Amino acid sequence: MLPSRTYHDPLHGAITLDGSDPVEKLLIRLIDTPACQRLRRIRQLGTASLTFHGAEASRFTHSLGVMQIARRAFDRLAKRYSELRPYRPQVLVAALLHDLGHGPFSHTAEEIFQGQHEHWTRRIFLESSPLRQALDEFHPQLATDLEKIYLKQFPIPLVWQLVTSQLDCDRLDYLMRDSYFTGASYGHLDLDRILMAMDYDPVSQELTVNQKGLAAIEHYLFVRYFMYAQIYNHPKNLAAAWGLEQAISRARELFGVGQVWADGVIGAWLTQNNQELSLEQYLGADDITLVYHLQAWQHHSDAILADLCRRYLDRDLLKAWDISNLSDSGQQSKLTQARELAKRFDLDPAYYVTIRTAVSRGYTLYNKGIKVKSPRGLVDINQCSSLVMTLTQPLTKQYLLYPREIEADLQRSP
Template sequence: MHPESLSQAGPPKASRSYHDPLHGAITLHASDPDEALLTQLIDTPAFQRLRRIRQLGPASLTFHGAESSRFTHSLGVMAIARRAFDQIQRRYPELAPYRATVLVAALLHDIGHGPFSHTAEEVFGLQHEHWTRRMIRELPEIHDALEARAEGLAAAVDQVYTHEHPVALVWQLVSSQLDCDRLDYLLRDSYFTGASYGQLDLDRILMALRFEPQSGRLVVAHKGLSAIEHYLVVRHFMYVQVYNHPKNISVTWLLERAFERARADLLVGKLEADPTVTAWLLTPDRPLSLDTYLAGDDIVFTYHLQRWRHSPDPLLADLCRRYLDRDLLKTLEITRLSADQQNDFLHAVRTHLEQQGYSGENYSGLRRTWSRGYTTYNEGICLHSDNAFTDIKDISPLVQALSQSYERTWLLYPREIHPWLRQTWATYNSGVVSEAE
């Protein structure tokens, strides 16, 4: 077919459906101006790029089913936001003018993610929220589409991401302690990782959402207390068992070391890379253009890891091989040791690695994970009970317990020294116990 004939294929379809494993058919109707806009945004190259970025980054090396994309998640967040907003709007019709803002902000909230999702932020020191806002401001196919729907819509969406929208509910539905983003990723990540912790009661939560006209805030009816408690428990276990899984820590460590080594080789002229990856490796010293940022995705970067696997630099080649072949570093939790003891043990491990011909700095290290628990971040979760509005933590002993933060520390090391480390750890551990006694 001649390319020009595509534009003559007839009028656009009356609706479009995305069949989602969690939410069923997500249907957008061309007769609804807001949903027609969403369809237009989904078809932009910047949004289609999200198909090439995994939702959980390299976590598929830990949970083999974790292959879903940021594209899939973004549609899910929009679908939940539409359900939540439309349900609230039926009770409070004065909210109708904000529907487009909520749905667009929900759909585009992750459009700025880089390769390997959050892992890119750790590796390259970039924040996806910054790039999301830039895309909405600077990409004509997005900015102009928003302004064509309603003048000032692009600025209103930006206010959602900065939490400056004058109606708090509008941004709280997208970014808060109880938002549509978290509701979708807990359900979705649980489903695709095979973890059973994420089975929250979405219907009950959405039915309990309310609008408080005096403050403009999102609140929860008291009848939803148990469902919200369950949601917070789910979030706690998903962070412990999935997001902060020690193998995920190990994968991120390998990618960081690989890209650091690649950057060092690039600076001395010993690395082959295309212009996109070259520019990414030179950040933050040389800021990325928006076009170059958009050119980065999981496929481009994984292709380079495949190339560097055969690098003449043996360290870079081995780091890439370990990632690609899932020959990951092992982890040992050493949380109960003092900071000085942790560093002493790491020094002993690195000394042994150097004696075995390894780079101690690249093949061992300490990584910490934090669970900050429930906080009143972004105004917390407000419960409406007995004609009063109270933070859920002040009513629920369970949420009070979940508000406690804690930290875990992991030692990373190659499996090749596991027998030595296990014996050394047993000796070191018994010595620490003796000192404590």
């Protein structure tokens, strides 16, 4: 018998997996695979640690947290609805493995390398021998079930909705975890009340919310809105991510003509379609390997590459100016001014000046939305909550990113 395992988590306390329970024994085995352990080397919040110095949590800690919340949510529902009990392995394993496919700096890598972590999550558990062997030995159908869950095609919607929906265990953990590690007090959630509000509709087989728990869900959605507006879309985050993207873009150009060094893994990431990398090439990349290359490239003879890498490593980030109040022509005028000023400082505007758009939205009808059990049947939450209705409207902001060298001249410009 595999011994029990306890992970001490700052949010959830002691997460104990029982080695005598077949499902939890499988979870322990999956956690110990190289693909899962790789997530320790990938930051949950990508480049955000340059804005919020405490944002050092990994995708590994988040994955354990999602699994723990999913276990609490599912086990509570399965006590009331015995027909759900056979699906415990699918829910818990899907929750644990949902972020396997993240690349270096999490979502930032998706923007830079044009990849999709969901695609790679499926490839990894289907093709990585240690993972696939563990899944197949537990049940030959489990890997196929996981694929259906991630594609939102599992025949019982609640099974995939607990993992990927507007009210899923992934969002609950990352909002709590990101709030904790960034110090954002408005990100606190009443997890117990949210889990108590969750219910199941045997007819539609969907995840639902009890009307008496509506306030807890409204609070969750407002927390999500504020976290996007104040944390995920923080202008310094936008500047850090774009600066890293520009460094990689310059390295890609030079690597293509044989003017910069990269090892086999990063070389493949620079030259190949992300979705077509080999499994070994994909799993070989993490925050450590990418930062190692930035450290090497900051000494390169190419002034642009060296400067972009140094700026990122030294946190000499671009400035961000909120120009949302300007008309489209006004924004373009400021962009043109910034580009001309950058040229005066011998800074190529293609690498140092841009406009980035940030969109924050608290609620959408994504993945069937959130259904509330009401006297008139299942209704979408925005039909029974005026507060949620306000969150369906997106908040859009435009930021002009530019090097600090031109700030004084740019601010003086009309």
